Amino acid sequence: MKFLKSVPIIFLLFLISCSTQVSDSVSETIYTEVEGINFDEKDKIDTSLEDKVFFDFDKSTLNNDTKKILSQYVSESKKANIIRLEGHCDERGTREYNLALGEKRAIEVKNYLIIQGVSSSKIKIISYGEEKPISFGSTESDWKQNRRVEITLF
Amino acid sequence: MKIFFIVLIYFFCLNFEAKLKIEIIKGSEDLPDIAVVPFKSSLGRKFEYKVRDLINEKLTLFGEFNSLELEKMLSFPFDEESFYRRDWELLSVDYAVFGEIYETEGNLTLYYLVADIGLKRIILRGDITGENKNIGLITKKISDRVYESITGLKGIFNTKLAYILNPEPNKYSICVSDIDGDNEEVLFSSNSPLMSPDWSPDGNKLAYVSFEKGFAEIYIQNLLTGVRETIPTLGMSKSAPVWSPDSKNLAFVISMSGNPDIYNYNLKNKKISRLTNHYGIDTEPAWSPDGKKLLFTSNRSGSPQIFEIKVSNKRIKRVTLEGSYNARSRFFPDGKNIVFVHGNNGIFHIATRNLKDRFINIVTKTTLDESPTISPNGHIVIYSTKKENQGYLAGITVDRKSKFQLPVKKGSVREPAWSPFLN
Known part of the structure; x- marks a missing residue:
């Protein structure tokens, strides 16, 4: 019985220990600020389009499949307030170089959309390099999924 | 109440903790053989062994030396008079590290020596004084000096x-x-x-x-x-x-x-x-x-x-x-x-x-x-x-x-x- 009584306390302390951890960390993932603009993930526009485009290793060039996907975004992009482009890389190679490469990938997508008539001021880019993989393994099929630009409309 | 504390400690440990302990995967065949002898002290045998282990752990941290086990040592010298080179030549030791500890008003002074058995001479003599609670830092500094006297490279144990x-x-x-x-x-x-x-x-x-x-x-x-x-x-x-x-x-x-x-x-x-x-x-x-x-x-x-x-x-x-x-x-x-x-x-x-x-x-x-x-x-x-x-x-x-x-x-x-x- 004594033990049962202490259960809520344990639970409470567990929460405290968790919340200390949260207060140590500064940002939650709900809001992300890019170039000074806050995005509310709840305001995402669901386009039902493919939200990722993929790249070859150490390359930022767009292939024809990618261009086909991006061209479907043009009309949606013109209606949206913000187009967020997140560049990513696979784990191979060096982290800081990959940060730059992820940015080059996002820029290539941005330039394509601009040529198609999307206003450049609406497009916000960010690179996470190899820091945020979606597939955690070390095979070509994992790497393929991680070399990407994620497109989100708000 | 006990359970509660155990649970609490467990959760705190879960928060982070990587604790990077170095594990040697491969040491070369021709590493120098060192012997780190327990440091003579009036504070008792346990402390003598503790100081020895602290220095020995540092010197062998990166797998750069073979260290002689205590049981194999023929003598435990603590100064030049109690040091017999033959005891170490017999065991093919290249370097012997030994010394003694004096205690004065809560402070410890550690005298240490390094003998190069092949060269047949003492290559390092030094002392260091500090508070008892800083024995970790004191032994790191001694390890740095010993490492430098043997390898010619500055020690990195206090990094x-x-x-x-x-x-x-x-x-x-x-x-x-x-x-x-x-x-x-x-x-x-x-x-x-x-x-x-x-x-x-x-x-x-x-x-x-x-x-x-x-x-x-x-x-x-x-x-x-x-x-x-x-x-x-x-x-x-x-x-x-x-x-x-x-x-x-x-x-x-x-x-x-x-x-x-x-x-x-x-x-x-x-x-x-x-x-x-x-x-x-x-x-x-x-x-x-x-x-x-x-x-x-x-x-x-x-x-x-x-x-x-x-x-x-x-x-x-x-x-x-x-x-x-x-x-x-x-x-x-x-x-x-x-x-x-x-x-x-x-x-x-x-x-x-x-x-x-x-x-x-x-x-x-x-x-x-x-x-x-x-x-x-x-x-x-x-x-x-x-x-x-x-x-x-x-x-x-x-x-x-x-x-x-x-x-x-x-x-x-x-x-x-x-x-x-x-x-």
Whole structure:
């Protein structure tokens, strides 16, 4: 019985220990600020389009499949307030170089959309390099999924 | 009540904790044999053995010596009179370390000697005094002196390692621990990526990259006060900070609309100057020990290669020519050799090179190696690699006589950064 009584306390302390951890960390993932603009993930526009485009290793060039996907975004992009482009890389190679490469990938997508008539001021880019993989393994099929630009409309 | 405490402790431990303990994977056959004798003390046998073990643990930390077991020792000398060279010649010991401890008003004075058995003489005599509670630091300093007397290299037992800990997806911590893995401290945690730790030359600050605001921003954190500051400059994406050897400048990368270039920031007058100006990727700067040059990675020639820029006239020279991927270089303290990531056919090793010749020495066998960091005495390289989806740190002495790894139980560890010599 004594033990049962202490259960809520344990639970409470567990929460405290968790919340200390949260207060140590500064940002939650709900809001992300890019170039000074806050995005509310709840305001995402669901386009039902493919939200990722993929790249070859150490390359930022767009292939024809990618261009086909991006061209479907043009009309949606013109209606949206913000187009967020997140560049990513696979784990191979060096982290800081990959940060730059992820940015080059996002820029290539941005330039394509601009040529198609999307206003450049609406497009916000960010690179996470190899820091945020979606597939955690070390095979070509994992790497393929991680070399990407994620497109989100708000 | 007991259960409650156990549960509580368990949860606190779960929060982080990497505890990097060095495990030797391979020691060379021809390592020097050392014998560390218990230090004679009036504080009792337990303490004598404890001091011995502390010194012995340090000296053997990186697998550079074979250490003689206590049971095999024929005598326990504590000064020159009680030392018989024959006792050690019989056991083929190369170096014997011994001494005694005096206690005065809570302070300890440790006298220590190193005998070179082959040379037939005492090569080091010293003493160190400190409070009893600082026995850890005292034995580190003795180990440093002993190591230097034997190898000619400054000891690195009183240095630290900074690293990024990724205990689970979307959780990132920047940690600092003693080089032997003790006293791990979490400096900062975030749900967004943390990258690129770099020590200030005085060892009091750490620069690193955090995505906490939704873009890559450089922070300088004071390790004593915990205070963090950013750099007031243009450009939303800043990365790869590196402190100049004189502490006055911080070189880093600013990307203006997708074009990363190297800049130099004067920490005193807060002025910023652009060093490289190319539409390709320029990143991963690294200062030469004299502060006159920087190495950096650029894809201006088509694939990532290492270049060198002179700070005074911004003249650029290509350094690496072989292979499709050479990046993230660092100078050895001699300013003549460099370490970097060398990739060929999608396989990435750590490599070293003398700047005067073209020959690349590949020093690792694992295939996803990155972020090499060099011990301040230039003798050991620690880097990050990966096995079974888990990132971990590994290391090698530059003479390749010893290899080791620093495994963790949970999560991934990466981007090691070795501190300078500390006081």
